[in-house]
Amino acid sequence: MTPPTPAARIADLRRQLEDANYRYHVLDEPSIPDAEYDRLLRALDELEAAHPDLVTADSPTQRVGNAPAGKFAEVRHAIPMLSLGNAFSDEEVQDFVRRIADKLKRPSLRFSAEPKLDGLAISLRYENGAFVQGATRGDGATGEDVTLNLRTIKAIPLTLRGTGWPAVLEVRGEVYMPRADFEKYNEHARKHGGKVLANPRNGAAGSLRQLDPRITAQRPLAFFAYGTGLVEGGELPDSHSATLKQLRGWGFPVSSLSEVVDGVDGLLAYYRRIGDARDGLAFDIDGVVYKLDDGDGQREMGFVSRAPRWAIAHKFPAQEQMTVLESIEVNVGRTGAVTPWALMQPVHVGGVTVTRATLHNADQVARLDVRNGDTVIVRRAGDVIPEVVGVVPERRPAGTVPWQMPTQCPVCGSEIVREEGEAVWRCSGELTCPAQRKESIIHFASRRAMDIEGLGERFVEDLSDLDIVQHVADLYRLTVDDLLEMKRRVDERDGTTPETVKAGKVATKWAENLIEAIDRSRQTTLERFLFGLGIQHVGESTAKALAVWFGDLQLIRRLPWPLFKRVPDIGGEVARSLGHFLDQPGNQQAIDDLLARGVVIGDTHPPSGKLRAGLDLATLLVDLEIPKVTRVRAEQLASAFPSVQALLDAPVHNFVTAGLPSDSANAFAAWLEDEANAQLLSRSGAALETLLEVTPEDVATATGPLDGKTVVLTGGLAAMSRDEAGEKLEALGAKVAGSVSKKTHLVVAGEAAGSKLAKAQELGIEIWDEAQLLAFLEKHGSGA
DNA sequence: GATCCTCGAGTTCA
């Protein structure tokens, strides 16, 4: 066999590469690994470099992009790129179908339906099977010549496959950026300080309009064909669905979601089907498109101005909108966290009118570089909470400056500070700041804390603003008269007509109800009480752990912080925060006040026997986080000294004789020098003794059918709330977690379960539906 | 020190 000529080898490599592209982008069946593709491409590149005369424009090597063009040339579309009429409701779709049925006098109509991608419409021109020019839609009549950029998109064939194509063929379709690639691209950009794309659509549009095709080549763009323009020297099938099939045969990617459906019912069913699948698709869509399938019908229907009468876009409610940001304001939370949020001109997104959206923190504002007056993109996707995803830089008014975090709290004027290495800025006013006081009372009254029904944000705001309630304990002093007085002063302040007068007599029922609710809340549990105090880092689950492990408020109140680390999932940070809270006399006073005003903790019990495992001197020394005192050193000290007192009394050299190296011994001695540390050690030693006395030896481990199992609840349940289901599962020994991970044993998926269910399926975790859950609960004696 | 998981905190609208 004679060795192949360079020309033959080049042709072979090109064929292999284009074949791989076709399989990957059109058939969606990758045939060779990426590395192999790269290897072939490099081989071709080398051959072409050695034989420059053999380089052609349609070679796959030319996809990497050439040097920048000055600007885009204009391209006049031989056949205008039309726009589509829109339908936003089922009625509009019915009208559309009726119009066609009336005009064509046909009883039944067949449509081709396809998803409407949220990308950029383009037109591709092929002459004798070779890609020669590509253009953006522009105004429909004239677009921009982006041929070089389009060449870099591997999903666009440079030469047509198969046979029978017209001498001149224009193909229309959508360039888009797949979601996963968009995420990956942004993640990379964030890490390397590059420019973050606002959304896949902007990403696609921006990428195509790069003057330097080498930049476009690096963007993960894809393409779907959905129609044709000019056709000369050949024929296309006479129905839309057959045309799509033909395009696919010639090497164009066509959405696999395209379907032929009959009548209005078929269209609307398709709409719902795609709508349900929307969040799980690999790309963003903003609706679906219906086209009368047969060519005769299309020709007879014709056009209105610049849109065909035989096609319509049925839109989904928009998940993203543009609007103008009027100003960036800040909010002060319970912990003093100062969070910026955007006040925007009202805009309709995802079915509701949005005027405000969180900006999370100062870093986020800087990352997006949003400024007052900017036009911004707001998203309200599957989640409910609106979010500013990006700025439209072209619309930025002149003279704006980057936003800056205020230096003083807008509510109390205290300095706003940021801990080293932290993202959040905080108002340093603590409980002198009315905003923080107010928020902490709202937290205290909330459902998951003390659960004072009817005491919401509004009342707390009034009570706090009028100085009727300053601390949580003040709530338990309130009388009906206080509340009526508050109402009177609020009416006076706002100039509103008092409802009390309108009714002709004094309306007091609401006040009585509220006082009653406050009274009911007096009877509570340790976990709710601890959570309600609003201690930093002590949320629901930490509060619960503390309640379970220590069981007694009075015990917890006097423990020094290192002992809290004996509870699983409580580490240095959380323990210190709790200790710091308890060290403040004001907080202890507040607890006393609450108890004095009748708050009763109903579930007091001795500490868990499991505590004993870590109650020894060595562990205590480790927990104290003394510099250079590791586990090993702590063990040495503990075996050499019988008690904390002995340690406190010992001279430095005794630490050395105990076996400590001199640097450890010195560090420990230096630590003890500090009076506060010595006292902490002494207090901790005493607390340790007390705990050993009150903690039962026996570790009573209740056994349930779900012992040691981690369960995640997702979606809505019909028979009970998720919280109730969680309690029942916990009663059977399960640990109820909030998110699915490898450690999850079981996921209970209710109605409309979302990402968690998907993740569970991905990880192959056992999944139950509500019926299975109910059957299980029934079987184990805790049915609904 | 890196990595995985979980918790805490803040958040919108009707």
Place this chain on the structure above:
DNA sequence: CTCGAGGATC
């Protein structure tokens, strides 16, 4: 729901 960060684990 999402982000950031604390805790556990290797």
